[in-house]
Every structure is written in C-alpha cells, then in structure tokens.
Amino acid sequence: MLELLKTRRSTRKYKDLQVEKADLDKMLKAALLAPSGKNIMPLEFVVIEDKETLLKLETCKHPGAVALKTAPLAIVVIGDTEKSDTWIEDASIASILIQLQAEALDLGSCWIQSSKRKSQTGENSEDAVRKILDIPANYGVLNIITVGHKDETLKAYDESNLNFTKVHYAKY
Numbered sequence: 001m002l003e004l005l006k007t008r009r010s011t012r013k014y015k016d017l018q019v020e021k022a023d024l025d026k027m028l029k030a031a032l033l034a035p036s037g038k039n040i041m042p043l044e045f046v047v048i049e050d051k052e053t054l055l056k057l058e059t060c061k062h063p064g065a066v067a068l069k070t071a072p073l074a075i076v077v078i079g080d081t082e083k084s085d086t087w088i089e090d091a092s093i094a095s096i097l098i099q100l101q102a103e104a105l106d107l108g109s110c111w112i113q114s115s116k117r118k119s120q121t122g123e124n125s126e127d128a129v130r131k132i133l134d135i136p137a138n139y140g141v142l143n144i145i146t147v148g149h150k151d152e153t154l155k156a157y158d159e160s161n162l163n164f165t166k167v168h169y170a171k172y
C-alpha cells in the first residue's frame with residue numbers, strides 16, 4: 001500500500017491510447033466500494049471517452065484542466081446533495097480510490113476540481129459540467145478524474161518527503 005501511495009503522482013500528459021475496458025471496470029469497482037457517511041451512497045459516476053466531450057470539459061475549469069487535453073478517459077464524480085450532507089467527503093474518498101486503482105494498473109490520473117472553482121468563461125465550474133453532461137441540478141460535481149497511459153515521468157515520493165512534524169502524539 002505505501003509503495004502505491006509513493007508512486008501515485010498527478011499525471012497531466014497521456015499517450016494517445018485508449019484505456020482497456022477491463023481496467024475501467026476495475027476503477028469503477030473501486031469507486032463503488034468506497035465507504036460513505038451513514039452508508040447513504042449518494043455518489044454517481046459519469047464516464048467520458050468521447051474526445052470532443054473531453055475537450056469541452058477542459059473549458060469547465062480554469063486554470064488547471066490541462067490533463068483533459070490529452071486524456072482518453074475521464075470519470076466525473078457527482079453526489080446527490082439532497083440525499084447526504086457528506087457527499088463531498090464521500091466523493092473525495094471515491095476519487096482517491098479511483099486514482100489508486102489507476103496507479104495499481106500503472107495508469108496515470110489527475111483530479112480536476114470542479115466544486116468551488118470557475119470555468120474558462122468565469123462561470124461556476126459545476127454548472128458548466130452539469131450543462132455539458134445533462135447532470136440534474138441536485139447533483140454536486142466534485143471533480144473530473146482524468147485517466148490514461150502516462151506520457152510523463154514524475155518522481156515517486158520517498159521517505160524524505162514525509163513530514164513527521166505534522167504528527168502529534170497524545171496532545172497537539
């Protein structure tokens with residue numbers, strides 16, 4: 001587990017190669033296995049493989065959506081805001097599980113934030129994503145997770161990156 005956590009880095013450049021269906025299914029299984037507050041399971045996932053739509057989604061976040069320029073796949077993580085008051089926490093857990101499963105398959109991934117962010121035109125990023133993907137208004141859009149075969153090499157973390165001064169024992 002620690003090796004996987006050290007190796008996972010945000011990949012923003014992908015090869016022009018599709019992600020295998022079996023690998024996509026594994027990432028979706030990881031997402032669907034995520035725990036949720038009160039076990040309400042308010043999350044849904046929108047899988048995008050169409051290049052034109054991926055490029056449209058790039059305009060929904062500015063800056064910081066460069067990963068969508070080359071990604072062959074994105075999973076949009078949404079939660080029913082009327083069903084649960086922990087949908088953001090739930091969606092965050094599912095997101096990192098998708099990213100870790102991607103890394104376990106030697107695929108790169110990147111979290112592109114929508115919640116509390118703006119689009120290229122200054123519009124609310126969540127509204128922009130909802131419009132493009134026909135997502136109902138009661139669903140919050142936490143992020144867009146891009147996935148693909150890595151076309152850049154980022155250094156894995158090692159023990160020297162771990163800041164143990166952030167850890168407090170017994171009292172702050």
Ligand SMILES: Cc1cc2nc3c(=O)[nH]c(=O)nc-3n(C[C@H](O)[C@H](O)[C@H](O)COP(=O)(O)O)c2cc1C
Nearest residue numbers: 008009010012061063064065066067110111112113
């Ligand atoms: C809540 C959250 C929001 C993020 N938003 C973006 C984003 O909008 N665009 C982006 O390219 N990366 C985004 N990232 C990725 C971070 O920039 C990245 O995880 C961080 O710089 C550490 O790098 P690493 O993932 O390679 O360890 C986000 C990550 C998190 C956890």
